Amino acid sequence: MNAAAPNIADSVGAVTPVDVHFDAPLRLKSGATMPQYDLRYETYGTLNAQRSNAILVCHALNASHHVAGWYASDPRDIGWWDNLIGPGKPVDTNRFFVVGVNNLGGCHGSTGPASVNPATGRPWGADFPVVTVDDWVEAQARLATHLGIERFAAVIGGSLGAMQALQWTMTYPDRVGLALVSAGAPKLSAQNIAFNEVARQAITTDPDFHGGNYYEHGVVPRRGLRLARMLGHITYLSDDAMAEKFGRELRGGEFKFGFDVEFEIESYLRYQGDKFSTYFDANTYLRITKALDYFDPAFEHGGNLSAALKGARSRYLVVSFTSDWRFSPARSREIVKALLDNRLNVTYAEIDAPHGHDAFLMDDPRYHALIRATMESLPQ
């Protein structure tokens, strides 16, 4: 949702999302079953005859299937990773067939808590199950099969998307050529969970939450969503990035000694929170933070990540950013260590970018050059 005007020359151009319905029930990690569901996706480029040039893009918390290009109905609604993906870009759509998908439980077109539960004829609401990274990989794999893709040349993602890319190589080691694991972590820390929990409590204690069934009440827990988003933004930016962007700059040049916006950072956070609360579904937010909390592939291996990766056979590009305090480079190094324990082919880059966690979305030349070189090296 970038506000810049589209650059037509190296863009995939106007794109159209597609919905696909799956009738086969999906058994989830929680034990619950999705009886049927839709997934919304977009594709860019052309699948080659060998069906060997497909790349799957996994999205993080606030993103979707709309990865590149724009919509004819709204040319300013540019895909969230458009700087990376397009003709001649590091992920070159002249060569690759790129697939973006809105995850199950989302609020951008795929079946989620706001969708109608066929069993009741009313929105799923609180009854929508908790979904996990494993479940998303499973649903994405079904989409791949539907698209005739047996094996992805690469599965790529940042943050929560990186977790999905990593999980793909464990669940379907033969279906992933390379995984780009950018700004990821092998599991959340207690501090990460703590931030998620405050966000969830902000939402669930909003009187308009109604236990998750707010749709029926014609309201939305906007206060809670707004707070969750404000808090999220703090963790996405580094202290330095915030200092450089806002510092202690005053809105009016001098102290006003009141509770209106005083510092620019307050204005920014309120704006981001307000905006987010108008379009994002609170139940989706809750479930995505839970999927983050639950991600821990080592859990079923006594906490041993190397053991969890035993069956992996993909290549890996692991990237971290020095100023990322949400998923610090140390977290990426845990992944690299476990991959090396398994004698896997891994390239690791720690990029000294100042932007914090959000750096994985930025157009950093060293970052993009690395991805470009890696993508160019993929066999076809």
Added chain:
Amino acid sequence: MNAAAPNIADSVGAVTPVDVHFDAPLRLKSGATMPQYDLRYETYGTLNAQRSNAILVCHALNASHHVAGWYASDPRDIGWWDNLIGPGKPVDTNRFFVVGVNNLGGCHGSTGPASVNPATGRPWGADFPVVTVDDWVEAQARLATHLGIERFAAVIGGSLGAMQALQWTMTYPDRVGLALVSAGAPKLSAQNIAFNEVARQAITTDPDFHGGNYYEHGVVPRRGLRLARMLGHITYLSDDAMAEKFGRELRGGEFKFGFDVEFEIESYLRYQGDKFSTYFDANTYLRITKALDYFDPAFEHGGNLSAALKGARSRYLVVSFTSDWRFSPARSREIVKALLDNRLNVTYAEIDAPHGHDAFLMDDPRYHALIRATMESLPQ
């Protein structure tokens, strides 16, 4: 508010708070005036004949005048810095006369937003003015004069208390022998302000806030206070301290795939938030976070902290803690640099404690030994 049983041997014992009324109006930095006000304080030890052995303790966000000892009515209600202050302790009450005071605008006995506004006969609520560190120093100075203390042997504090100690040496350079500036900062960063702003928005958007006049409605914005406190706790602890204390430990040993407490850290935060929301006043919380945001002695000197400290003449003990990411050691070094620019007598210690910002409250032997040695070196 320590739950441990009191150790009688080295405690100041049962203590009794005292209220003092000030009739002279106090002009605040905002331009507003407090027509009259009460301050609640406690003292430990005995003021000597020369009145030269007094130490003022300035409190941080969630603390009060109850610094050491316990209350006869509740022996488990131990002062917040009892590990530091008492007979034979680093701040030795056999030698020093220690004063703790609840700041103006507080909710532990001094005049604050919940107090009755004499002009209306109703609680001050939203009309209670914004107070600043400068205002607190001024009110504390009046209390000192009331107690017959012209000059403090030391003014000590951690975090927001450190800011008050520092401000004392600028406002009243001749009234402070030594300032202990522990886990402090010369001003908040944009990130610090951002966290405060999320906490404030949690409170002010709680439907029970009623624009700050909730007293009249017989309610309290507990949801907002609870969130503010949960968030605060994340910033007080280091990532490592949280990892060591809670890790990813599960409440029930296995994933439950729901929204009840799953991880121990969630349980801890909810408990802390719930507890806090039963006793702390939301309007006080708002004002204390604003006092933090506004503290910036260099502001009136073109951002030059060295210039702001030009008239200072006290000795300084500046202490920071390696794992403190709220006010990192770099922030303390800014203070030290400005003090050295003025050729002031300053000792700086960076203690490699794992506890994060809360380390200033802990019984770290190196930290306490340093304070002990410094206090012993004070002339009397």
